[in-house]
Amino acid sequence: MSEDYRTEHTPQPTTLNLSGDVAELCAQIIDIFSVSGHETELADAVEASLNSREYLSVTRDGDSIIARTEWGKKQRVILAGHLDTVPLPHHPESKGTVPSQWCEENGAKKLYGRGATDMKSGVAVQLALAATLQHAQYDITYVFYDHEEVASELSGLARLMRHHPHLLNDADFAVLLEPTHGTIEGGCNGTMRFWVHCQGIAAHSGRSWVGKNAIHAMNDVLNRLCSYEAQTYEVEGLAYREGLNAVQISGGVAGNVIPDKCSVHINYRFSPKHTLEEATAHMRQVFAGYELDFVDQSAAARPGLDAPLAQELITAVGEEPKPKYGWTDVARFSQMGIPAVNFGPGDALLAHTDDEHVDVEEIYHCFTSLKEWLSQK
Amino acid sequence: MSEDYRTEHTPQPTTLNLSGDVAELCAQIIDIFSVSGHETELADAVEASLNSREYLSVTRDGDSIIARTEWGKKQRVILAGHLDTVPLPHHPESKGTVPSQWCEENGAKKLYGRGATDMKSGVAVQLALAATLQHAQYDITYVFYDHEEVASELSGLARLMRHHPHLLNDADFAVLLEPTHGTIEGGCNGTMRFWVHCQGIAAHSGRSWVGKNAIHAMNDVLNRLCSYEAQTYEVEGLAYREGLNAVQISGGVAGNVIPDKCSVHINYRFSPKHTLEEATAHMRQVFAGYELDFVDQSAAARPGLDAPLAQELITAVGEEPKPKYGWTDVARFSQMGIPAVNFGPGDALLAHTDDEHVDVEEIYHCFTSLKEWLSQK
Numbered sequence: 001m002s003e004d005y006r007t008e009h010t011p012q013p014t015t016l017n018l019s020g021d022v023a024e025l026c027a028q029i030i031d032i033f034s035v036s037g038h039e040t041e042l043a044d045a046v047e048a049s050l051n052s053r054e055y056l057s058v059t060r061d062g063d064s065i066i067a068r069t070e071w072g073k074k075q076r077v078i079l080a081g082h083l084d085t086v087p088l089p090h091h092p093e094s095k096g097t098v099p100s101q102w103c104e105e106n107g108a109k110k111l112y113g114r115g116a117t118d119m120k121s122g123v124a125v126q127l128a129l130a131a132t133l134q135h136a137q138y139d140i141t142y143v144f145y146d147h148e149e150v151a152s153e154l155s156g157l158a159r160l161m162r163h164h165p166h167l168l169n170d171a172d173f174a175v176l177l178e179p180t181h182g183t184i185e186g187g188c189n190g191t192m193r194f195w196v197h198c199q200g201i202a203a204h205s206g207r208s209w210v211g212k213n214a215i216h217a218m219n220d221v222l223n224r225l226c227s228y229e230a231q232t233y234e235v236e237g238l239a240y241r242e243g244l245n246a247v248q249i250s251g252g253v254a255g256n257v258i259p260d261k262c263s264v265h266i267n268y269r270f271s272p273k274h275t276l277e278e279a280t281a282h283m284r285q286v287f288a289g290y291e292l293d294f295v296d297q298s299a300a301a302r303p304g305l306d307a308p309l310a311q312e313l314i315t316a317v318g319e320e321p322k323p324k325y326g327w328t329d330v331a332r333f334s335q336m337g338i339p340a341v342n343f344g345p346g347d348a349l350l351a352h353t354d355d356e357h358v359d360v361e362e363i364y365h366c367f368t369s370l371k372e373w374l375s376q377k
Numbered sequence: 378m379s380e381d382y383r384t385e386h387t388p389q390p391t392t393l394n395l396s397g398d399v400a401e402l403c404a405q406i407i408d409i410f411s412v413s414g415h416e417t418e419l420a421d422a423v424e425a426s427l428n429s430r431e432y433l434s435v436t437r438d439g440d441s442i443i444a445r446t447e448w449g450k451k452q453r454v455i456l457a458g459h460l461d462t463v464p465l466p467h468h469p470e471s472k473g474t475v476p477s478q479w480c481e482e483n484g485a486k487k488l489y490g491r492g493a494t495d496m497k498s499g500v501a502v503q504l505a506l507a508a509t510l511q512h513a514q515y516d517i518t519y520v521f522y523d524h525e526e527v528a529s530e531l532s533g534l535a536r537l538m539r540h541h542p543h544l545l546n547d548a549d550f551a552v553l554l555e556p557t558h559g560t561i562e563g564g565c566n567g568t569m570r571f572w573v574h575c576q577g578i579a580a581h582s583g584r585s586w587v588g589k590n591a592i593h594a595m596n597d598v599l600n601r602l603c604s605y606e607a608q609t610y611e612v613e614g615l616a617y618r619e620g621l622n623a624v625q626i627s628g629g630v631a632g633n634v635i636p637d638k639c640s641v642h643i644n645y646r647f648s649p650k651h652t653l654e655e656a657t658a659h660m661r662q663v664f665a666g667y668e669l670d671f672v673d674q675s676a677a678a679r680p681g682l683d684a685p686l687a688q689e690l691i692t693a694v695g696e697e698p699k700p701k702y703g704w705t706d707v708a709r710f711s712q713m714g715i716p717a718v719n720f721g722p723g724d725a726l727l728a729h730t731d732d733e734h735v736d737v738e739e740i741y742h743c744f745t746s747l748k749e750w751l752s753q754k
Contacts, residue, residue, distance in 0.1 A: 193632045205644045206703040208620035215623040219603045222596040241583035246592040248629030248638060255570050255624055255644060267582045326583040
């Protein structure tokens with residue numbers, strides 16, 4: 001993401017109105033351009049709006065922000081979300097924003113715009129809660145971070161965990177406001193990707209027996225993939241369905257040459273029943289005899305739904321929790337020893353699409369559920 | 378081959394000395410640039426040298442030439458070769474020739490240069506025979522043609538067969554002077570290439586069960602390929618080994634997407650025991666249930682070694698004939714009903730290489746064998 005999408009930088013932070021309607025706030029946030037690597041304007045606006053609340057202790061790191069209440073409660077909850085979006089729909093060359101748009105569809109009010117789903121509606125809920133909850137039953141740590149939509153090594157959340165572990169690791173539970181359509185999605189499957197390469201010996205295909213066909217050699221790998229029975233594991237009451245798939249394959253150079261190279265790219269999505277090490281060992285067993293050339297290895301996260309804090313949230317939301325199949329940053333909290341769930345407005349299937357939008361009722365539902373849970377007693 | 382490799386055209390044809398040493402003649406021919414599509418200068422030189430022989434009736438068609446004796450013999454033999462070469466070694470940008478070079482290696486004299494093997498040494502033998510054989514036991518049809526090294530639809534030999542069938546189809550036997558290391562190679566295997574496509578349904582790999590994996594679907598095709606036992610068929614005393622191979626495979630778009638397309642490119646080399654139609658039907662049977670997207674289908678050629686003319690040539694050459702595995706223009710003669718064999722100087726494995734060269738003794742051996750055979754009685 002080295003391309004510069006913007007021509008000018010606003011020195012005065014845009015003022016966000018945290019005290020009005022949370023959906024209106026979401027539209028304001030959508031209207032601030034924040035493609036990964038260009039989160040500064042939005043981070044400035046978020047920081048300024050939080051700084052004006054005397055009950056929040058605000059720390060800025062790059063374009064990430066931690067805002068903590070220090071009420072002295074026995075337990076602490078993290079509410080986390082990322083500020084960045086993927087590039088603009090249909091406007092890869094655009095240097096500004098595409099304004100948010102309101103629509104009425106089948107009697108339901110919808111808000112369109114980049115980030116409406118992933119996850120500026122979640123960020124709006126975080127900010128509205130920060131402005132509303134001047135007291136609560138738990139201390140709250142609000143976390144806003146940059147660079148979620150790009151390579152893992154750029155992650156703003158990972159950077160905060162390295163630079164400011166003491167501001168994060170005293171939490172007892174975390175809610176990541178990624179889009180879950182208003183249902184709690186517990187934990188997440190882990191994911192790993194690796195290449196398997198088969199080597200052959202090139203030859204003219206008129207004398208194929210002189211060579212060794214690398215594509216034919218790959219047949220054994222595909223046989224193992226196809227005969228593999230992906231399992232579903234129940235973890236803390238949620239059923240995590242796994243998947244083992246070839247996602248890319250390539251081999252061969254010309255129509256008259258026996259191919260000397262064939263490579264297959266494999267993606268394994270594994271349940272939180274297994275650690276990253278266990279899942280890796282399992283793949284080495286399935287593909288015994290082959291070298292696995294890993295390009296990505298991310299641990300799964302247990303749902304943490306047995307935590308009392310989680311049970312309270314489930315009651316407040318009023319819907320049966322589901323497992324999260326895609327990998328999310330809940331895994332980073334989980335690795336820090338903090339049980340975490342995904343719960344946010346918007347349909348994850350609309351994330352990154354040109355048609356990205358959020359049902360306004362979902363924003364209200366998420367805001368109300370979290371507010372009710374946090375202000376109980 | 379649209380690029381123009383030459384800047385000037387010589388209006389006066391270069392004079393070839395057909396009456397001197399046949400290896401010297403080969404060097405002269407190598408020194409005339411004739412990459413496919415640029416055969417005019419060499420064709421002019423060949424035509425001029427043949428026109429000067431009153432016992433030859435010469436026909437020119439584009440850059441192809443047919444020169445016939447009309448001695449009234451009971452039988453007629455074709456000696457055929459192509460004038461074009463693949464582009465120059467290490468000189469893709471060259472607009473002239475790279476001069477031929479003589480070397481002495483381990484006591485053997487070698488001639489280096491583009492076309493030394495494929496097949497200007499064969500063309501030199503043809504021309505030397507045309508100059509030497511003012512009488513012979515058979516009538517002789519010398520055929521020189523353009524565009525052999527490029528797409529089949531450009532073939533100068535195929536064009537001659539369309540435009541002048543009566544100048545060719547009265548032959549009883551044909552010798553194609555492609556490089557065979559001085560041994561007769563009978564007929565040739567046929568070849569066909571086709572793609573098999575598997576269609577899937579794209580999905581996020583975190584929810585792979587929502588999609589259908591096209592690479593996994595291709596496993597069935599690879600299983601058929603790998604369990605296929607390629608046969609060897611004896612045809613007229615020669616053993617033709619077949620081959621069925623995946624030569625290219627591709628599928629998938631990204632590390633987190635279930636691939637919706639996978640394609641494999643398959644090459645079948647089949648013996649002259651089977652017609653093109655039979656070989657095609659066989660492939661449809663092997664890959665029953667799949668659509669075969671053909672890109673190339675070329676019939677095999679029977680060796681024709683049972684023809685009395687072939688037996689005489691075998692005696693003159695004095696070595697056990699072998700089968701030809703690669704496809705050559707003998708298949709075109711065979712389809713015209715003319716038995717044909719490959720017999721020429723040079724190692725086919727050196728063809729098209731930067732190291733292309735011919736052992737001078739092989740040129741003499743080929744010239745002497747053909748001369749002895751044709752001038753018998």
